[in-house]
Amino acid sequence: MVSSIRLQLKIVPLLWGNLNRRRLRSGLTLLSIIIGFALFGILGAVLQGFTTGITNGSAELVVFNRNSRFHGLPISYQDSIESIHGVQKVGYMQWFGGYYQDPRNQLAGFAVSPNYPGIDPTITLPSRQIAQWDQDKTGVIVGASTASRYGWKLGESIPVLNTYGVKSWTFIVDGIAHSTIPGRPSDGFFLHYDYLNQSSPLSVQNTVSAFLVGITDADHAARLSSEIDNRFANSSAPTRTNTAQAVAQGFSDQFANLGEIVLIVAGAVFLSLLLITCNVHAQSVRERTSEWATLRTFGFTNRNIFAIVVAEAMLITLVGSVIGLGIARLLVPLLAHEVEMVLPGFLLPLQAIGLGLVIAAFIAVATSIVPLIQVAGIRPAVALRRA
C-alpha cells in the first residue's frame, strides 16, 4: 500500500518531464484544447440564451387570446377566472409600446394590475418600493438593466413617447426590479394599467394582453388551464391558457432551428478536438515504446504505466479546459452586446462549466484508449532489443 503511494508520487516528476520534453507539441495540444473549450463555453452561452427562463417551474398560468398573443382579452375575465376553485390570485398586463428619447430606445413596457409585482415570479424588489408604486398613479417599476442603461435613479421622472394613442407620458421611477432568473437581464418597464387605460382609444379600452394566474397547486395546472379555456370557448375572445414555463418554451421554440444548428456546431468542435488530441497522444506514447519497456523491467506493472498514460492526458486536458472555459467566461460578456437583441439571456452558466470539466475528463480517458492498447501490447524483451 505504502509503496504503491510512493510509486504514484514518483509519477509526478515523470509526467512533467514527459510533457516538457516535446514542449512545442505539448504547447500545441494544450492550445487546441483551450480553443475547443473556449468554443464550448461560447456555444453553451448561446444555448443558455435560447432556453433561458424555461427552467422556472412555478405555479403560474398565463392566459392569452387564442387567436394570438397580440389580441386582447376583456378585463372582466379577471373576476370570472378568480372564481374558479384552485385559483389563488389573478393579475393582468397590457403591452405598452413606448420609447425613451429616440425610437431606437424601445422600452419593454407593460401596463399591469396593482397585484402584478407580487404575482410575476421573475422579478423581485423591496416591498416598500412596491408600496410607493402602489400609491403613485404615474409610478413605474423599472428593470435594473434598463435603469442602469439610461442612468435612471429612484424618484426620477422619465419622459416617454408612445407610438400611438397619447403620444407623450411622464413616469416617476418608484421601484427598481431585479430578475430572479440567473443571468437574465431585467428589462421590464411596469406602469399602472389604470393610468394607461383612462387614455386608451375606445377600441382597446378595458382590454388586457394577458392574465397571470397564481394557483394553489402546480399539479392542477392542466385541469385549471382547460377549465379556464372552456369557460371562454364560445365568447368573442376565446383564451389559450398555459403554464408560464410552457409559454417561455413556446417562445424559445420559435427560434427552434437555430438551437439545433448550435448543437451541431458544438458536436463538430468536439469531434475535431477528440481526433486531434487522440492522435497526438497516441503518437507520443508510441514514440516512447522503449521507455515503457524500461519501466516494466524496473518493476512497474502494466497498471502503473496505464496510470501514467491516463494521468498525462488528464493533466493536459484539464489544464486546457480550465483555461479555455475561463476565456469563454471573459469573452461572453464582451459578445453579449452584439447579440442582446436576439438573445437577452446570453450568459455562460456554472452548470455548463461543470459539464465542460466532466467532458474534459471524458476526453482524457477516451484519448487514452488507443495508447493503452499499444502499451498493453509491449513485450519488454522485444521492445528493448529493437531499440
Next chain:
Amino acid sequence: MAWFKELLALIVFNIRSWRLRPMATGVAIASFLIVVLVFVGIFSVENGFTATARSTGASDVAMVLSQGARSEMSSSLPISDVGVIESAPGVTHNSNGPLIAGEYTDIINATKHGSQEPTDVTVRGVDKSMFTLEPQVKIVAGRMFKTGVNELIVGRRAAQEFKGFTLGSTVHWLQTDWKVVGIFSSNGDVHESELWTDIHALQNADQNNGNVAAMYAKLTSANAFPAFQQSLEHNPQLSVSVLRQSDYYLQQTNALTRFIASIGGLVTLLMGIGAVVGAMNIMYTTIVVRTSELATLRAIGFQASSTFSAVMIEGLLLGVIGGVVGILGAWLIFNGHQASTLSGYGQVIFNFAVTVPLMILSIGIAVFMGLIGGLYPALRASRLAISVALRET
C-alpha cells in the same frame, strides 16, 4: 528545372508516406474538413436569411408608419392622413390616380409541421393597389382573394411550413372562417412567409375602426425619397416616420443577421485556429518521426529549399482535400434546407444558401490553414542539422 524535379519527387515521396500514417493524415484532413463544414454551414444560414431580407421591398417605395413605430404592429395611422400622403411630392401617378396602398397587419397563431406550440405568423391585409407596388407577388395556384370576403392567399413557404394552409382548406380565426383560395410566390422574399388578405376583411374581423397600420407610396424614382420624407415628417398635421421599404426589411432582420455573423465569425475563427494548431501538431510529429529519412535525403543532395516547399505543399494539399470534401458535404447537408425563425414580429422562412462566393472563400480558408499548419514543420525539416540527425538514430 532540376529543382522542380527534386520538388516533385519529394512531394510524391511525402504523399506516398501518407499510407504509413493513415490515422495522422486522416485526422489532419478531418480537422480542416470540420472547420470548412461548420463555416459553410453557419454562413449558408446567414446568406440565405440575408438574401431573403434583402430581396424584400423596393428602394423606390416609401413606407409611412406612426412616428417612432418600429413595425406595422406598433403603428396606427388615421384614415385622414391618406389625402396628405397622396399629395406629397414624388408620388407616382397612373390612370387611376396616385399609386399608394394602405395596409393593416395582424399576427395569427399557426403551428409548424412537427411541432405542437403555436408560432407567430404575419397576416397582411392589403389594398388591391398593393399588387402594383409589389409586382413580384404572383398567384401560383388557385386564385386571388375577393374584396370584402374572408379569403386568404398564402405565401409559398408558409403553405409548406405551417399546418393547415393548403389550397382549399379553411382556417378558423378571429371567430370567422377564412378560406385559402390561392398560393403565391414572391421571388423568395419575406412575403412568402406571410398570409395576405383583403384589408377591409381583416379590419372588420379585428373590429378595427378603419385605421391602417402603414401606408405605402410608389415614388417616381429612388431619388425622390428624401423630398417625400421631408415633406411628411415636417408636416405639423401628421406625426409619422417615413422610411424606404427596402431599408425597413433590413432593419427588421438586422438583429438576427448580426447575431449569426458575430457568433458564426467567432466560432469559425476559433475552430480555424484549433485546426491549424492541430494540423501543425500532426505534421510536426510526422516530421519528427521521419527525421532520419529527411536527413538521408538531404545527405544525398536534396536541397533545403525543395524540402521546405515539399512540406508546405503537403500542408496545402491536406488543406485543399479537407476543404473540398467539407464544401461538398456542406452543400449536400445545408444547401436549400428550409428553416424558419422569429424575426421582428412574425416568422420568416428562408432557405440555407451555399453560394459560389462562400465556396471560394472557404477554399481560401482551407488553403490558408494548410499553409500555416505546414510552415513550422517545413522550417524544421529544411533546417535539419544533417550530421546530428543521422547520428541520433
